[in-house]
Amino acid sequence: MLDKDGIAKRIAKEIKDGYYVNLGIGIPTLVANYIPAGMDVVLQSENGLLGMGPFPYEGEEDPDFINAGKQTITMLPGAAIFDSAMSFGMIRAKKVNLTILGAMEVSENGDIASWKIPGKMVKGMGGAMDLVASAENIIVAMQHVNKAGESKLLTRCKLPLTGINCVKKIVTELAVLDVLPEGGFKLLERAPGVTIEQIKNATEGKLIIEGEVPEMVI
Amino acid sequence: MNKTVSSADEAIRDIRDGMTLMLGGFGMSGLPENCIAALVRKGVKDLTCISNNAGVDDFGIGLMLKQRQVKKMISSYVGENAEFERQLLSGELEVELIPQGTLATRCMAAGYGMPAIFTPAGIGTEVAVGKEVRNFNGKDYLMELAFEAHFAIVKAWKGDTMGNLIYRGTSRNFNAVMAMAGNVTIAEVEELVEPGELDPNFIHTPGIYVHRIFQGKDYEKRIEQRTVRKKV
Numbered sequence: 001m002l003d004k005d006g007i008a009k010r011i012a013k014e015i016k017d018g019y020y021v022n023l024g025i026g027i028p029t030l031v032a033n034y035i036p037a038g039m040d041v042v043l044q045s046e047n048g049l050l051g052m053g054p055f056p057y058e059g060e061e062d063p064d065f066i067n068a069g070k071q072t073i074t075m076l077p078g079a080a081i082f083d084s085a086m087s088f089g090m091i092r093a094k095k096v097n098l099t100i101l102g103a104m105e106v107s108e109n110g111d112i113a114s115w116k117i118p119g120k121m122v123k124g125m126g127g128a129m130d131l132v133a134s135a136e137n138i139i140v141a142m143q144h145v146n147k148a149g150e151s152k153l154l155t156r157c158k159l160p161l162t163g164i165n166c167v168k169k170i171v172t173e174l175a176v177l178d179v180l181p182e183g184g185f186k187l188l189e190r191a192p193g194v195t196i197e198q199i200k201n202a203t204e205g206k207l208i209i210e211g212e213v214p215e216m217v218i
Numbered sequence: 219m220n221k222t223v224s225s226a227d228e229a230i231r232d233i234r235d236g237m238t239l240m241l242g243g244f245g246m247s248g249l250p251e252n253c254i255a256a257l258v259r260k261g262v263k264d265l266t267c268i269s270n271n272a273g274v275d276d277f278g279i280g281l282m283l284k285q286r287q288v289k290k291m292i293s294s295y296v297g298e299n300a301e302f303e304r305q306l307l308s309g310e311l312e313v314e315l316i317p318q319g320t321l322a323t324r325c326m327a328a329g330y331g332m333p334a335i336f337t338p339a340g341i342g343t344e345v346a347v348g349k350e351v352r353n354f355n356g357k358d359y360l361m362e363l364a365f366e367a368h369f370a371i372v373k374a375w376k377g378d379t380m381g382n383l384i385y386r387g388t389s390r391n392f393n394a395v396m397a398m399a400g401n402v403t404i405a406e407v408e409e410l411v412e413p414g415e416l417d418p419n420f421i422h423t424p425g426i427y428v429h430r431i432f433q434g435k436d437y438e439k440r441i442e443q444r445t446v447r448k449k450v
Contacts, residue, residue: 046318047244047391058446063247063439064375064387070245070442081387083394083422084244084270085326088319092337111342115315122306122315123297129345130319133338164342 329398
């Protein structure tokens with residue numbers, strides 16, 4: 001079973017040289033720590049920055065330099081700053097190659113719910129609806145089950161949707177799965193020490209298992 | 219073309235109850251702190267505020283929420299504000315949550331003189347309810363209308379008396395978009411200079427969009443999530 005850093009590490013392997021990548025809040029943010037050295041990747045922050053660097057050294061925080069999670073950050077050489085309209089312009093125009101974000105639920109046809117629990121939590125969708133509606137390459141990083149022990153990989157989402165038919169890949173503490181265009185979660189890899197049975201039990205939606213499912217290498 | 223006013227209070231003098239305001243900033247970054255303080259002093263009520271976030275309990279728009287000056291918020295993300303949540307759940311505050319890109323682009327459309335835009339954001343979700351859907355090249359898009367706001371209130375780093383603005387870092391965010399979108403745009407800046415002192419090659423908001431400008435003071439520039447790394 002993976003911890004949050006393990007999930008981030010596994011997702012980092014999906015990043016390719018030359019990619020522009022948008023990282024969501026939570027586990028996706030951790031992915032930045034595991035991008036292989038020497039790989040040419042530019043991180044986009046939707047509040048208006050390309051070329052996001054690591055957190056600043058203590059004492060060098062600057063309130064004018066934050067990421068979409070409102071964390072203080074630095075910029076790397078070659079960074080560019082722009083306004084919020086242009087930021088979502090480049091997202092809508094599919095200039096960003098990979099979007100990694102969290103979710104509360106994903107359905108077997110690639111719908112995602114991530115912004116609202118009616119009657120309990122209403123924080124808003126932020127940029128997530130724009131990202132999932134436009135990005136062609138979306139990976140969801142999340143826990144396989146929620147705090148109540150219920151599967152988050154469902155036949156159909158129960159919570160209000162963020163977007164439809166958009167999630168392509170999911171990485172959880174248990175597994176890596178593709179969401180197939182014709183519907184269904186195809187099991188690609190098991191997390192170290194995790195059995196197929198555990199993944200079956202934690203997946204409510206249609207799980208597709210073909211042949212031997214390798215243990216992931218991270 | 220001198221657009222200078224003496225203070226935040228003078229800049230907002232004709233903002234009245236029931237008006238619609240755009241307020242720049244993302245999280246705590248690039249908030250028009252001086253104008254928000256002046257609006258709290260003035261006590262105008264029943265405002266509709268278009269702003270990406272709603273501040274925290276004791277900073278930003280949170281200060282106006284605390285005084286019950288806001289009737290409706292149009293935002294994309296409103297977490298981290300207990301008073302906001304309380305007013306929302308009790309029904310005292312009306313809230314319209316819309317995707318962040320839609321929010322920015324509806325401001326942009328106003329500044330570019332376009333009545334509406336088409337975006338895929340929100341298709342198939344509750345955001346799409348009641349909105350016109352058009353299909354272009356096999357993909358569905360929502361028609362979203364340009365915002366109309368009586369006032370846009372933004373914060374810039376530097377400005378000149380003609381209203382030309384330059385922002386610093388990621389505090390450009392919604393400020394540069396909203397600056398173009400108000401019927402009247404008020405800009406508060408950290409440093410106000412004479413025409414000719416700013417390089418025209420690096421102006422972010424041309425002064426034609428700005429109606430009033432003043433040099434703000436006592437900027438707190440709060441940090442919402444202080445994240446650092448240790449020197450090794």
